[in-house]
Amino acid sequence: MSEAVSALAGSSAHGFVDVTEAGLVGMVTIRGDYGNTEFRDKVATLLGLNVPDQRQMTTGGTDKLLWMSPDELLLVCPHGEADARVGALSAGLSGVHHLAVNVSDARAAFCVKGTASGVREALAKLSPADLRASVLPVGEVRRTRLAQVPAAIWLESEDRAMVVCFRSVAGYVFDLLTQASKPGSEPRYF
Amino acid sequence: MLILKCPYCGVACDETELDAGGEAHLTRHGPGSSDNAFEEYMFMRENPRGVHFERWRHAYGCGKWFHAARNTSTLEVFGTYSAQVIEPPKDIREAISAKVPGWRWRDFA
Structure with a gap:
């Protein structure tokens, strides 16, 4: 590659x-319904970061989870790990209405x-x-x-x-x- | 300069961060409606001097549409509220009545 x-x-x-x-910053857009506790709980478990309150961010280790809109989060992580995060989110959130995309290079x-x-x-x-x-x-x-x-x-x-x-x-x-x-x-x- | 509070983000947005979406609370008349109803929906707009209801989009932010109630002559903003309603909520109407007694806009008062 x-x-x-x-x-x-x-x-x-x-x-x-x-x-x-x-430089290279990993960024993953995550969209879903914050009102759905299953979505919130699964995102929190998968990333080890709570879904932030309005306009806030949560930080843990190398990652940051930013509130972007009422249905959009931005995960900031090391560039090389963005694809792995997307894989984990997509697998863990299957069945829950959501979107997780690696937008690092965009x-x-x-x-x-x-x-x-x-x-x-x-x-x-x-x-x-x-x-x-x-x-x-x-x-x-x-x-x-x-x-x-x-x-x-x-x-x-x-x-x-x-x-x-x-x-x-x-x-x-x-x-x-x-x-x-x-x-x-x-x-x-x- | 117009500053509107986005009801979804809670931030005070400058007019230049927003897209104007025209008049609020239009009832759509599509295929199958009468010519008069369609004309009313398509072309006829309020153009008041005073209380007005508009749609705005937080284009440089969350991207959501919302409603705003404001005074076109004084530029006073009475409030902003969710786009998912078909009429202005009670608190917005009361805020307007407190400033402009006897106001009327289309079927709302």
Whole structure:
């Protein structure tokens, strides 16, 4: 099998925050009915992670389970293990209405790292989302728009954010983040 | 700038994160209906100055459709609610009545 490569092969840029393409990240979309306790229980058992509450995420070991919509979860795991996770989910959830797909290679992930205010400011330049700490605390997922494309944002810690977008717009998002974090362009709002 | 709260995500969405879906609570008239009923469904829309009910889609988020009740002249938003209803819920109607006594929109009041 051919060797997997991430969209921008780990490109990075350094401004008032550091923007780095996160390389190969495993991502699995899981869809199903959260109201169905069988679905929730089986997902929790199979992944060892509880189904997160609205806009939240659950973390355990190398994996993260993110709430994306009222019927969609995103599992973030090591790239090489995504297919195994899909296999386990598909087998374990057979008979329960669900969908589990490996979308790792359809997405790009970025890491934005710097000062706490810098990270929020760089993202706030590009998105209409309210990025104040009181509205978007660490560990909460916000799906929004970065300039002209959809993206999901969450803060891993106060000084580190993750951005996930479609792979086809990875170059665009990288350029946006690079431009938004140009030294001297800090809005100093947060 | 219009900010609507997505009832499914609970986030305050900017207008630019949403798709506008036109008037809410239309009754569909398809094959077999009378010409008048079909014309009413297909073409006739409310265009009020004041209380209005609309459909919106959280396009840059969960992708779900929802309903919004708002005032087209003041841009005040009375509330948003699930798309899986055929009429505005009681709490939304009461919120509107508190601000716009005697309001009327199609068959709702």
